[in-house]
Amino acid sequence: MSTGTTTSLERGDFIREIVAADLREGRHEGVVTRFPPEPNGYLHIGHAKSICLNFGIAREFGGRCHLRFDDTNPMKEEQEYIDSIQADVRWLGFDWGEHLYFASDYFEQLYEWAVELIRAGKAYVDDLSADEIRRHRGTLTEPGENSPWRDRPAEESLDLFARMRDGEFPDGARVLRAKIDMASPNINLRDPVLYRILHAEHPRTGDAWCIYPTYDFAHGQSDAIEHITHSICTLEFSNHRPLYDWLIENLPVPSRPRQYEFARLNLTHTVLSKRTLLRLVNEGYVRGWDDPRMPTLSALRRRGFPAEGVRDFAAMIGVAKADNVVEIGMFEHAVRGVLNRRAPRRFAVLDPLKVVIENYPEGQVEEVAVPNNPEDPAAGSRPVPFSRELWIERDDFMEEPVRKFFRLAPGREVRLRAAYFITCCEVVKDATGRITELRCTYDPETRGGDAPDGRRPKATLHWVSCAHAVSAEVRLYDYLFRSPYPGADGREIFADVNPDSEVVLQGCLVEPSLAELPVGETVQFERLGYFCPDPDSSPAALVFNRTLTLKDTWAKLRAQGRHDRA
């Protein structure tokens, strides 16, 4: 983490404090954590917080972190997700080594433990329907009622449970329930369901099983099997902790993991609910899980966001138990911090305006050396062709400059980056009054960008030679949701999807070297933003990360009506 910000390690969030204390006081020989996604979708930036926490703790305290798929519901899970999740965790920079596990690996063990629970009179097969079970459960304020099957003999439950496994009953016919307390103020303790019948193809176990453990029956026991010391999850599972502990206490598990909860990440202008992301994909609001507007890790990667920036962000926001909504700007700051050090600078003109240098010889071409990264001399420089006719950014010229506009204007001299000083001597317009061309002169003495007499223009512009420019399609991405808090105030969340979240700009002109820019490499177009080639577009389009646009003074001037962009 090199942004110079205080990391959560230095600060020690409350979970790290707990781990440190447990280690210090000898409660564990080493720390073992786990990241336990259900393979029912792609990983997003919210998961990154959890990944960085779990793998980060393991790394910092010399322990290990497992990657375990919580694949207990075959109705929602797919191999595609199993694959993408592994790729995304690796991309983020973490390694689980040998420790790749699946809850489904433990199905046989979990089944045996369920049988033991029945034998001990602590679980029973219930014949009630889902609807009846719900009615017996009571409400938040009223206690539930015992199922009529609650006290059936263990032998009977044992027999029924075995037949459930054998596929004798249809989905929903019976369930296995823990016998705890139907009057508990914690609804999770009112005889929770441990197993249900699901005749479904499982991505790993195929049709070997037709009964599946619920999250509650699988998770803690899986933790125990793997000797997880600190089982870290999000706040909504707090209510499950008593059940987690009850199962651990009542089963002959090989270790005693403990659960800790932290607040999940929320981001402005973003939705991090897998259910909603799945709908965005399925209903065509975006083109897929890796659509550049998605908050998924695969989308961020495709947009050219560095994993280090994501990690820095995770360290920056910390870990606590209070609900939070982090401003998306904080994420952008973290990413920009990394990109700014790493991304090579390139010339590109998004909205071209022609400049003709009248005193520059026709047909002459010279190459000027432009530094790749002014902050990193080791990045070297590249040759860029310069000629009599150039494109500059239309925004970089004002016929009647407002106060504090230092760029090109009639009669004014500016520097073309790494090339020459030019002075605008004439403005050419078409019949409608639109500026079509600028006639300028250059000072041959200023080659390379410095004047022998030491004079310094107040502005420096980027440019592209007309004869050498490569035409490109540039896609601008903005926030997927218009409002900072999509779905707030009871608004239908999909009504808030920003129709301008993707804008395709044709006819952008970029310097020749960009034609060979490798996919995945992000460059900075100074004062414009960061770009990277999009593998899914042809011809190769550049993804313009609108949300990472450098601070734009002119947006302000425009807003004030002082810089009217025709």
Place this chain on the structure above:
RNA sequence: UGGCGAGUGGCCUAACUGGCAAGGCACCUGACUCUGGAUCAGGGGAUUGAAGGUUCGAGUCCUUCCUCGCCAGCCA
């Protein structure tokens, strides 16, 4: 209305067993620069949800209240 959890500048977080409320993001100003970006240097902004109480002293302890989140899937 039951249980659990949480309230610290606009946002995210700190503050060891009570001792001048700290940092980052954002914002504003200035300096500098071959981009007005970046960088650097400053700045504004908090009666720590509220009211009582204990104490020389409370964000930290006690009491009461308020607000928000989660839980009534055979989802995770």
